[in-house]
Each structure stands twice: as structure tokens, then as C-alpha cells.
Amino acid sequence: MPDESGLPQTGTEEAELEIPPPTVTMSCEDEYPLSNKVFCSGSASNGVxxxxxxxxxxxxxxxxxxPENNTWRDGTASIQDYCTQGLRTGGRYYRKYFRFRVLDANNYVSxxxxxxFTCWTPNP
Structure with a gap:
């Protein structure tokens, strides 16, 4: 049967695939007061x-x-880092940001x- 152009359909036309972009979720936990470690794990869905x-x-x-001022580094689905927490004297408090994203097989960025986390350092 001809299409709108009047040309017959051959059955080999390509269909466009609607693949949603990758999306991520992440959760982080700290071990304070047992240790100064922060553990984060992420997961991805959609994409390829x-x-x-x-x-x-x-x-x-x-x-x-x-985010645009810091380097994204390849890794696994989890990460661990240090963050001294709690009430301290001297030094100073600062914020530490843990960010997660993925690139899928087509190099689409999620x-x-x-x-x-609010952390503390002894260095002023």
C-alpha cells in the first residue's frame, strides 16, 4: 500500500526508538560518632x-x-570519604558535597x- 508520498511501502522502514535518558538516585550515610566516614551508593535506570x-x-x-568547577571522576556504584563531624573547638566547619551521575552506553549523561555534609577541619 502506498504511503502519503505515493510510494509503495517496502516493510524495511526504520522505526524511531524512544529511549528515555538515564536517571540516577543516590543515598549517603555517615558513621558518626563511630567513625568519620561517609558512604554513598548510587543506582541508575533508563538509558542504555x-x-x-x-x-x-x-x-x-x-x-x-x-558542579561546573569540579572534575567528574569515573568509579563504581559506591564511594567512601572522610568527614569529621560533631562539635569541635578551633578550626572551622565547611560543607562537603557528594555528587553522582552516569553516562550510558550511548554516552548520554544523566x-x-x-x-x-557539614564537616570540620582543624585548619583555620
């Missing part, structure tokens, strides 16, 4: 697996924590998600 997991750790100690 396999995923390339990427993390960004940033802080606001004399620098901008904005949204990013972040969690922020």
Missing part, C-alpha cells in the same frame, strides 16, 4: 546499560563547590544528585 558511574566530591573551603 552498561553505565559509566561518575562521582564528584567538592567542598566550600576557599573554593566554589559548583541528571546528577547530591548530598551535603
Amino acid at each position: 546499560p552498561p553505565y559509566r558511574y561518575q562521582w564528584q566530591r567538592a567542598h566550600d573551603l576557599n573554593s566554589s563547590p559548583a 541528571n546528577y544528585v547530591e548530598e551535603v
Whole structure:
């Protein structure tokens, strides 16, 4: 049967696939007061697996924590880092940002998600 152009259909036309972009979720937990460790794990959905997991750790100690100012580093679906918490004397408090995103098999970039922890350093 001819299509709108008047040409016959051959049955080999390509259909467009609607693949939603990758999306991520993340959860973080700290072990305070047992230790100064923060553990984060992320997961991805949609897009085309396999995923390339990427993390960004940033802080606001004399620098901008904005995502565009920090490097995304390849990794696994989880990450661990240190963050001294609790009430301290001297030193100073700062915010540490944990961010997660993925790239799918087509190199589409997901949204990013972040969690922020208030940490302490003895250095003023």
C-alpha cells in the first residue's frame, strides 16, 4: 500500500526508538560518632546499560563547590570519604558535597544528585 508520498511501502522502514535518558538516585550515610566516614551508593535506570558511574566530591573551603568547577571522576556504584563531624573547638566547619551521575552506553549523561555534609577541619 502506498504511503502519503505515493510510494509503495517496502516493510524495511526504520522505526524511531524512544529511549528515555538515564536517571540516577543516590543515598549517603555517615558513621558518626563511630567513625568519620561517609558512604554513598548510587543506582541508575533508563538509558542504555552498561553505565559509566561518575562521582564528584567538592567542598566550600576557599573554593566554589559548583558542579561546573569540579572534575567528574569515573568509579563504581559506591564511594567512601572522610568527614569529621560533631562539635569541635578551633578550626572551622565547611560543607562537603557528594555528587553522582552516569553516562550510558550511548554516552548520554544523566541528571546528577547530591548530598551535603557539614564537616570540620582543624585548619583555620
